[in-house]
Amino acid sequence: MSIKLEAFRVFRAVAEAGTLAAGARAVGRTPSAVSMTLAQLETEIGAPLFETDRKNRLTPLGHRVLEESSRATDVFDRAVSAIRRHAISSAGSVRIAAVPSAAIALLPETIERFRREHPHVRIEIADTDTTAVRRRVRTDEADIGIVSAGSSDPPQGALIRRDDLGVVCTEGGPIHRAHLAEAGSSSWRIMELEPLIANPLCQLVDHPAIRDLLSTSALEARNTTAILTFVRQGLGASILPFDSVRGQPDGIEFFVPSDPATQRELRKIRQDGSRMTTPAERFWEML
Incomplete structure (x- = not known):
């Protein structure tokens, strides 16, 4: 059996798009060329991958092949990306995935210090939520991750800093006016005065009012600037x-x-047992 990676890529595109035409557009090929590639793949495998000629429903084997195709193409794409990064920067690179608040408050100062020592190292930043940060580190899409955690959560990674969580509201709005009327001593229940813009950090606050607001919130954002x-x-x-x-x-x-007063912890994480490049190791130490 001689199956080429490109056949897996074409099959994945059609399976995920749901139609032959959409899959062909995704890979930039004609439907006839894609149809021929799929036919050759099924011949090599020895069994059909789609229930019908419309290519809109996978066979049980097709579902399994899709999993393996996704895994194979993702690994290949990451390898190519790593090669290109090293080609672009002979001094190396550091890939960082961080929660947005860390990207805003923590990384600029660290990057400034790091670049004084390593001016030619390429730095790549992806800001996303904690779950995605952990996934990127686990799948080797990031050398270093910076995640948010509650002070009562099981410790994972190395602690960078702790800071208080608080209410962010419009100046002069209902919550702000109530806070001023209470002479600066407010309960989390004050949040009930306005709709909650949910984000993952809200889940760290152990208060019934916040739990209720989270269950009914109609607006959620994960990017600090958007919030x-x-x-x-x-x-x-x-x-x-x-x-x-x-x-x-x-x-x-x-x-x-x-x-209660609620603190958020910023923790740095890396792959267990992995050996980072010298620039990534230095950035880790600076954090």
Whole structure:
């Protein structure tokens, strides 16, 4: 059996797109060429991969082949990406996946220090949520991950810093006015005065009012810039660490309720047992 990687890539495109025509567009080939490739693949395998000629429903074997095709093409693409990174930067590269608040508050200073020592090393930053950061590190799409965790969560990775979580709301809005009326001593229940803009950090607050608001929230965002934009537009209030709002333009207020005071931890993670490049190891130490 001599199956080429490109056949797997074509099959994956059609299976994920749901039609032959859409799959052909995805790989930039004609439907007839794609149809021929699929026929050759099925001949090599010795069994059909689609239930019908429309290519819109996989056989049980087709589902299994899709899993293996996805795995094979992903591994190949990561290898090619790594080769290109090294070709672009002979000094090496450092790939970092971080939660957005860390990308804003933590990475600029570290990058500035790192570049003084390693001015020619290529640095790649992906800001995303904690779950995606862990996945990128696990699948070797990132050398270093920076995740958010609650202070009561099982410790994973190395602690970078702790900071308080607080309410982010519009200046002069219902929550801000109530906070001022309470002389600065507010409960998390004050969040009930405005719609909650949910984000993963909200889940770290152990308060019934926040749990109720999370269950009914109609707006969720995971990017810090988007959250602050929505707050400034009066779409609701959210929960973020102070580092996320420091230096923001006027119109945003931040305060920390105390029932209970809730801290967020930033932790750095890496693949267990993996050996990082010298630049990545140095960046890890600087964090």
